[in-house]
Amino acid sequence: MQRYEFSLIREAMADLIKQMNLTVSPRDTQVAMVTFGTSSKVEFKFNEHRTTADVKQAILSVPQYRAGSSQLEQALQYCSRVFDPSEQQFGARTDSGRVLLILTDGESLYDPNQAAEDLKRRLGVEIFVVGFKRISEQQMMAVSSHPKHHHVFYFENAGKVRKMVERLPSVNVKKLKP
Numbered sequence: 001m002q003r004y005e006f007s008l009i010r011e012a013m014a015d016l017i018k019q020m021n022l023t024v025s026p027r028d029t030q031v032a033m034v035t036f037g038t039s040s041k042v043e044f045k046f047n048e049h050r051t052t053a054d055v056k057q058a059i060l061s062v063p064q065y066r067a068g069s070s071q072l073e074q075a076l077q078y079c080s081r082v083f084d085p086s087e088q089q090f091g092a093r094t095d096s097g098r099v100l101l102i103l104t105d106g107e108s109l110y111d112p113n114q115a116a117e118d119l120k121r122r123l124g125v126e127i128f129v130v131g132f133k134r135i136s137e138q139q140m141m142a143v144s145s146h147p148k149h150h151h152v153f154y155f156e157n158a159g160k161v162r163k164m165v166e167r168l169p170s171v172n173v174k175k176l177k178p
Contacts, residue, residue: 003064005158009103012162014056016101024052031055032082032090035062036075042082047091070135072108076115076143083123098125102143103161105133116143127151132158 013033022029030046043062049055081087085094092098100119119125129140132155144151155161 002158005105006064008158009161010060010062013059013101013103015162017052017056017059022052022055024055025050030091030093030096032092033059033062034075034079034082036071036078038069038071040071040075040078042090045082045089045091046093070104070106070108071110072102072104072139072143073110073112073115075102076112076119079125080115080119080123083119083125098123100125100127102127102129104129104131104135105158107134107136107139112139113142120145129153130155130161132156132161 017024017031022031024031026047031044031049032046033043035041035043044055044058049058079100082090083092083098083100084090085092116127120127126145127143128151129144130153131137131140135154137152137154140152140154141148155163
């Protein structure tokens with residue numbers, strides 16, 4: 001992913017937060033962000049931002065993309081720690097629904113299916129995948145939740161990812177069971 005593509009992705013994510021009308025607060029929706037490439041990093045934790053405006057600003061302020069290869073398997077393993085309430089440093093709650101939105105431009109070097117299944121089964125995470133460029137449709141389908149046609153989106157390039165905001169179904173996080 002090029003730097004300008006990462007900027008487009010950040011803008012699309014900020015638009016998505018606005019479009020979903022999320023009420024971000026300690027008692028309502030909480031958002032965390034993890035970036036990945038060859039390694040993974042928590043950009044901000046679930047309990048770090050207390051308003052929707054703060055989350056949007058945090059997304060737009062992520063300094064750079066994670067260079068390197070697409071290590072989706074490692075990123076999903078890392079996200080299982082982020083979503084796990086027993087890993088208190090990330091701020092996940094036991095009483096909340098869990099949604100993971102993966103944005104990726106490349107096929108993972110290692111099979112991410114086991115790590116995705118762990119997130120879905122053990123932690124009840126609903127997984128959406130947005131891919132562009134050279135991502136494998138088969139891999140996107142394998143890691144996403146069901147029904148696949150509501151959880152997988154492909155775009156030719158990062159410039160078109162903003163259309164995701166229009167196409168991604170409305171997810172009522174409050175109705176998801178932990």
